[in-house]
Amino acid sequence: xxxxxxxxxxxxxxxxxxxxxxxxxxxxxxxxxxxxxxxxxxxxxxxxxxxxxxxxxxxxxxxxxxxxxxxxxxxxxxxxxxxxxxxxxxxxxxxxxxxxxxxxxxxxxxxxxxxxxxxxxxxxxxxxxxxxxxxxxxxxxxxxxxxxxxxxxxxxxxxxxxxxxxxxxxxxxxxxxxxxxxxxxxxxxxxxxxxxxxxxxxxxxxxxxxxxxxxxxxxxxxxxxxxxxxxxxxxxxxxxxxxxxxxxxxxxxxxxxxxxxxxxxxxxxxxxxxxxxxxxxxxxxxxxxxxxxxxxxxxxxxxxxxxxxxxxxxxxxxxxxxxxxxxxxxxxxxxxxxxxxxxxxxxxxxxxxxxxxxxxxxxxxxxxxxxxxxxxxxxxxxxxxxxxxxxxxxxxxxxxxxxxxxxxxxxxxxxxxxxxxxxxxxxxxxxxxxxxxxxxxxxxxxxxxxxxxxxxxxxxxxxxxxxxxxxxxxxxxxxxxxxxxxxxxxxxxxxxxxxxxxxxxxxxxxxxxxxxxxxxxxxxxxxxxxxxxxxxxxxxxxxxxxxxxxxxxxxxxxxxxxxxxxxxxxxxxxxxxxxxxxxxxxxxxxxxxxxxxxxxxxxxxxxxxxxxxxxxxxxxxxxxxxxxxxxxxxxxxxxxxxxxxxxxxxxxxxxxxxxxxxxxxxxxxxxxxxxxxxxxxxxxxxxxxxxxxxxxxxxxxxxxxxxxxxxxxxxxxxxxxxxxxxxxxxxx
Numbered sequence: 028x029x030x031x032x033x034x035x036x037x038x039x040x041x042x043x044x045x046x047x048x049x050x051x052x053x054x055x056x057x058x059x060x061x062x063x064x065x066x067x068x069x070x071x072x073x074x075x076x077x078x079x080x081x082x083x084x085x086x087x088x089x090x091x092x093x094x095x096x097x098x099x100x101x102x103x104x105x106x107x108x109x110x111x112x113x114x115x116x117x118x119x120x121x122x123x124x125x126x127x128x129x130x131x132x133x134x135x136x137x138x139x140x141x142x143x144x145x146x147x148x149x150x151x152x153x154x155x156x157x158x159x160x161x162x163x164x165x166x167x168x169x170x171x172x173x174x175x176x177x178x179x180x181x182x183x184x185x186x187x188x189x190x191x192x193x194x195x196x197x198x199x200x201x202x203x204x205x206x207x208x209x210x211x212x213x214x215x216x217x218x219x220x221x222x223x224x225x226x227x228x229x230x231x232x233x234x235x236x237x238x239x240x241x242x243x244x245x246x247x248x249x250x251x252x253x254x255x256x257x258x259x260x261x262x263x264x265x266x267x268x269x270x271x272x273x274x275x276x277x278x279x280x281x282x283x284x285x286x287x288x289x290x291x292x293x294x295x296x297x298x299x300x301x302x303x304x305x306x307x308x309x310x311x312x313x314x315x316x317x318x319x320x321x322x323x324x325x326x327x328x329x330x331x332x333x334x335x336x337x338x339x340x341x342x343x344x345x346x347x348x349x350x351x352x353x354x355x356x357x358x359x360x361x362x363x364x365x366x367x368x369x370x371x372x373x374x375x376x377x378x379x380x381x382x383x384x385x386x387x388x389x390x391x392x393x394x395x396x397x398x399x400x401x402x403x404x405x406x407x408x409x410x411x412x413x414x415x416x417x418x419x420x421x422x423x424x425x426x427x428x429x430x431x432x433x434x435x436x437x438x439x440x441x442x443x444x445x446x447x448x449x450x451x452x453x454x455x456x457x458x459x460x461x462x463x464x465x466x467x468x469x470x471x472x473x474x475x476x477x478x479x480x481x482x483x484x485x486x487x488x489x490x491x492x493x494x495x496x497x498x499x500x501x502x503x504x505x506x507x508x509x510x511x512x513x514x515x516x517x518x519x520x521x522x523x524x525x526x527x528x529x530x531x532x533x534x535x536x537x538x539x540x541x542x543x544x545x546x547x548x549x550x551x552x553x554x555x556x557x558x559x560x561x562x563x564x565x566x567x568x569x570x571x572x573x574x575x576x577x578x579x580x581x582x583x584x585x586x587x588x589x590x591x592x593x594x595x596x597x598x599x600x601x602x603x604x605x606x607x608x609x610x611x612x613x614x615x616x617x618x619x620x621x622x623x624x625x626x627x628x629x630x631x632x633x634x635x636x637x638x639x640x641x642x643x644x645x646x647x648x649x650x651x652x653x654x655x656x657x658x659x660x661x662x663x664x665x666x667x668x669x670x671x672x673x674x675x676x677x678x679x680x681x682x683x684x685x686x687x688x689x690x691x692x693x694x695x696x697x698x699x700x701x702x703x704x705x706x707x708x709x710x711x712x713x714x715x716x717x718x719x720x721x722x723x724x725x726x727x728x729x730x731x732x733x734x735x736x737x738x739x740x741x742x743x744x745x746x747x748x749x750x751x752x753x754x755x756x757x758x759x
Contacts, residue, residue, distance in 0.1 A: 028070075028071055028074045028075070028078075029051050029055075029074060031074075031078060032047070032051070032074050032077055032078050032081070032091075033047065033048065035078055035081040035082050036081055036088065036091065039087070039088045040088075043087075043088035043092075044088075046088065046092050046129075046130060047077075047088065047091060047092055047095070049129075050092045050095035050096055050099070050130075051074070051095055053095070053096065053099045054070055054073050054074075054095045054096075054098050054099045054102075055070055056099075057098075057099040057100075057102045057103050058070045058073070058098070058099075058102045061102060063186070063189045063190075064189050064190055064191060065186075065188065065189035067186075067189060069102065072098070072182060072183075072186070073094060073095055073098035073099075074095075075182045075185075075186075076094050076098075076175070076178050076179050076182045077091045077094045077095060079178045079181065079182060080094060080174075080175065080178055083178075083217075083218075084174060084178065084215075086171060086174065086175075089133050089134050089137065089171075090137055090171040090174070090175055092130060092134050093134050093137035093138045093141065093171075093175065094141075094175055094179075096126060096130070096134065096138050097137075097138050097141040097142060097145070097175075100119075100122060100138070100142060101142075101145060103122075123135060123138075123139065126138060133169075136169055137169050137171055137172055137175070140169060140172035141172055141175060141176065143479055144163055144172065144176055147159075147163075147430070147434075147479075159205050159436060163176060163209065173209070173213065174213070174215070176206075177206055177209060177210050177213070177215065177218055178218070180201075180202055180206045180222070181218055181221060181222060183198060184198070184199070184202055184221075184222055184225040184226065185225065187199065187225065187228075187229060195229045196229060196230065198229075199225070199226040199228075199229035199230045200226070200230060202222050202225070202226045203222070203223065203226040203227075203230065206222055207219050207222040207223050207226065210222060220279040220281070220282075223279060223280075223281035223282075224279055224280045224281050226281070227280060227281045227284060231284065234284050235280060235284075237294070238280050238283050238284055238287075238294060239280060241294045242277065242280070242300075249275075249277075249300075249301055250275075252359075253275050253301065253303065255360075256303070256331075256359060256365065257273055257303060259330045259331075260273070260305070260326065260327055260330050261273065263326045263329065263330060264305070264323065264326060267322070267326065269307060269319075269323065270307070270308040270309075271305060271306060271307050271308060271323075272305075272306045272308070273303055273304070273305055273306070274303070274304045274306065275301055275302070275303050275304075276301060276302045276303070276304055276368075277300060277301050278297070278299060278300045278301065278302075283297055283300060298363045298364055299364065299365075299366055301365075302365065302366035302367065302368065303365070303366075303367055303368070304367075304368040304369075304370070304375070305323055305327075305367065305368070305369045305370075306370060306371070306372055306375045307319045307320065307323055307369070307370070307371050307372070308371075308372050309371050309372070311371070311372075311373040316342075316351075316371045316373065316374065317342050317343070319371060320342050320352075320353050320369050320370065320371065321342070321353070323353075323369050324353055324355065324369055327355065327357065327367055327369070328355075330357075331357035331358060331359070332357060332358045333355050333356065333357050333358075334355070334356045334357070334358065334364065337354075337355060337356035337364075337366075338353075338354070338355050339352075339353070339354035339355070340353060341353070341354070350378060351370065351374045352368055352369065352370040352374055352378065353368070353369040353370070354366065354367070354368050354369075355367050355369075425440065425441050426438055426439060426440050426441055427439050427440070427441055427443060427476060427477060427478040427480075428478050428479070429443075429448055429476050429478070429479075429480050429481075429482055430479070430480065430481045430482070431452070431481070431482065431483075432481065432483045437451055437452070439451060439476065439502065440501060440502060442475060442501055443475070443476055443500075443501055443502060444472065444473055444474060444475055444476065444499050444500060444501070445460070445462070445463040445465070445470055445471065445472045445473070445474050445476065445482065445484070446460060446472045446473065446496060446499050446500050446505060447476075447500050447501060447502045447505050448463075448476060448482055448484070449463070449472075449484045449486075449505075450500070450502065450504050450505035450508055450509075451502065451504065451505075452484065454504075454508050456484055456486060457505060457508060457509075458490070458491070458492060458508065458512055459486040459487055459488060459490045459491075460472055460484055460485070460486055460490065461485050461486060461487045461490050462485045463482050463483060463484050463485055464482070464483040464485070465480050465481070465482055466480055466481055467481075472496075472499060473498075473499035491512070491516065492509045492512045492513060492516075494513060496509050497509055497510070517557070517561055518557075520560070520561045520564040520565060521557045521560035521561045521564065522560070523560075523564040524559070524560030524561055524562065524563035524564035524565075525560045527563050527564065527570065528560065528563055528570070528573065531570055531573065531574070535574055537574075537577070537578070539577065543576075543577040544556060546576060546577065547559060547573065547576055547577060550576055551568060614672075614673060614674075614675050615638070615650060615672060615673065615674050615675065624640060624647060624648035624649070624650055625646065625647065625648070625649055625650070626649075626650050626683075627641075627649040627650060627651045627652075627655065627657075629651070629655060629656065629657055630651055630652040630654070630655035630656070630657070630658075631683065631684055631685060631686065632650055632651065632652045632655075632683075633683035633685060633733060633735055633736055633739065634674050634681075634683065634734065634735035634736065635674065635735040635736035635737060636652045636653075636654075636736050637652065637653040637654075638650050638651060638652055638653065638672050638673070638674070639651055639653065639658075639662075639669055639670065639671060639672050640669070640670030640671070640672040641661050641665070641668055641669060641670070642668040642670065643668075648670065650672055681734075682711065682732040682733065682734060683732065683733055683734070683735075684713065684730060684731075684732055685730070685731055685732075685733055685739055685757060686728060686729070686730050686757070686758040687728065687729045687730075687731065687743070687746075687755055687756065687757055687758065688726075688727075688728055688754075688755070688756050688757075688758055689717075689726070689727050689728070689729060689746070689752060689754065689755050690724070690725065690726045690727070690752075690753060690754040690755075691724065691725060691751045691752040691753040691754065692723055692724055692725075692751050692753065693719065693723055693724065693725050693751065694750055694751030697749070697750075697751050697752070698715065698717070700749055700750075701715070701729070701746065701749065701752070702715075704742075704745050704746060704749065705729075705731060705742065708738075708741060708742050708745060710731045710732060710733055710738070710742055711731060711732040712729070712730075712731055713730040713731060713732060714728075714729070714730045715727065715728070715729050715730075716728050728758075739757070743755050743757070
């Protein structure tokens with residue numbers, strides 16, 4: 028096989044052939060004594076891939092040599108036996124230096140790209156196909172790396188029988204989901220079709236055998252039919268002096284199977300199994316080519332009835348990829364449609380070599396930002412010897428692909444850090460991150476990641492986010508979770524500071540009215556009381572100074588002297604004038620959305636209800652009704668968190684939501700009557716939901732807005748008097 032490769036490379040220079048021979052010898056030494064499962068020498072794979080690169084794709088010497096050197100490095104395990112990872116890395120770098128000295132920078136760069144791709148150990152193939160393709164393209168600073176990887180997989184598929192059964196299924200699935208679409212994106216249509224057909228052979232063996240047998244048994248019949256169809260066209264073209272060739276194209280096995288599956292039809296109902304292609308030999312001059320194709324089309328139109336709706340004119344208006352051809356559909360004598368493609372020799376060569384980007388007009392979604400790069404790859408394929416065709420610049424993406432130790436691929440925006448990656452994995456991992464290992468080396472949380480990095484996050488239970496973490500992340504998820512946790516931590520510290528101040532005020536036997544609070548905030552130049560509490564908890568504010576500030580030049584100490592340590596908590600505002608002297612209260616006024624307290628949703632208290640305050644752990648003070656279903660439990664289990672509360676005597680401007688349960692007998696127009704009553708009493712109906720019990724009765728719920736409990740009592744009284752409404756009660 029080595030001799031066959033050198034024969035295929037006969038058009039290379041003597042120096043290039045000498046380098047290929049040297050690389051072959053290196054590969055033979057590294058793979059000596061290594062065999063595939065079927066007994067073939069492992070060296071055959073490397074030589075076969077190199078041969079495909081030369082004969083089928085037309086690649087030049089550099090990528091062919093790189094294929095052999097890459098396989099050599101993959102099989103030099105015995106040199107690394109017993110070595111530490113650092114020693115192995117050092118040896119690999121030395122090997123790369125040696126390759127560079129002998130073979131040059133171009134070949135070394137291709138080998139490096141192939142080595143990096145070979146190190147990918149992807150899991151969950153079906154879920155990560157797009158990420159995998161992007162990762163391969165990102166690794167391929169030289170586009171020939173991608174092509175070589177595809178050819179490597181093509182050779183594997185051609186010899187898949189040599190692998191164990193389990194491996195056959197795995198590699199066939201990978202090829203179908205990962206490699207065939209990538210070949211399509213690069214315009215390597217023949218490679219893509221062969222990969223799909225070979226994959227189907229192992230993923231759907233029965234379907235593959237069925238279609239293959241059908242194609243074999245109908246081959247002679249199809250050939251006879253085609254010759255019958257082609258004969259009139261050939262005669263007419265010859266009569267007009269055309270130099271041409273007519274080829275038949277059989278639809279790929281995989282494409283036939285997909286059509287049978289999608290349209291739920293039998294093999295015999297797939298009428299576009301074959302098509303004919305007329306290739307006209309004419310000078311590659313645009314006007315001459317166009318005229319020749321249209322003239323050939325007119326000849327076909329005279330021979331057979333054409334379907335004008337199926338005419339595709341990619342001569343006058345080429346595809347954005349440059350693909351040029353005429354496609355039409357004719358009706359055969361037996362009434363079946365037959366596709367006819369008309370193009371010149373130059374057009375055909377361009378399309379066959381991939382420049383036409385066949386994947387575009389088949390509707391395969393491309394990777395937008397890679398468009399220019401892919402175009403350059405196709406241009407390089409079309410004319411590999413053209414010195415004007417420079418290698419495209421390394422692909423620049425606005426995102427990176429990072430690999431977990433388990434082989435999962437995670438997509439992140441370019442510039443993402445270790446901390447961004449940790450939060451992408453899971454919020455709890457991000458919150459407790461202390462560092463990471465990037466490709467085996469230790470790294471800080473702020474270090475920027477790059478495509479292909481394998482990252483292992485290190486966490487600690489006692490680790491908490493700090494404010495400067497926001498400087499190390501760029502993803503919205505990481506930023507929002509860090510901010511959320513910082514707010515939670517701030518609230519926790521504020522509660523601790525509040526409890527500390529409450530205990531001291533209790534010992535000092537003084538309260539904290541609004542004017543004293545304002546004096547404290549002004550003294551410490553704080554925006555709100557939460558900052559004051561946090562400062563106390565963090566020991567940034569000296570608790571001993573608090574008493575001096577709030578009692579300085581104030582009669583507060585004397586006024587508060589009679590207050591005993593009765594277990595009361597820090598009041599949020601001064602007690603009303605009519606309050607008992609031995610108690611202090613939360614005064615609930617129109618500032619219902621104050622950050623100091625909120626109305627509990629479990630009982631929805633309204634103005635006039637008997638209420639109390641409860642200091643919750645996370646949401647500040649909650650106001651509950653004494654009749655709240657949770658009241659008994661709170662009073663018994665948490666008496667030290669209970670605060671006395673009362674409504675301000677002045678009339679409130681706010682309205683309060685109340686939910687009512689109603690039941691009664693079904694009456695025509697009842698809903699309208701209920702709505703009218705609510706409106707007359709200057710209440711606002713928020714929602715109504717009635718359920719027919721199918722026995723002449725109903726149950727349901729109303730949600731209304733009222734001013735106070737007296738307003739609610741009046742509403743309930745009027746509703747009870749409505750005909751058909753038998754029961755009405757307030758919920759919690």
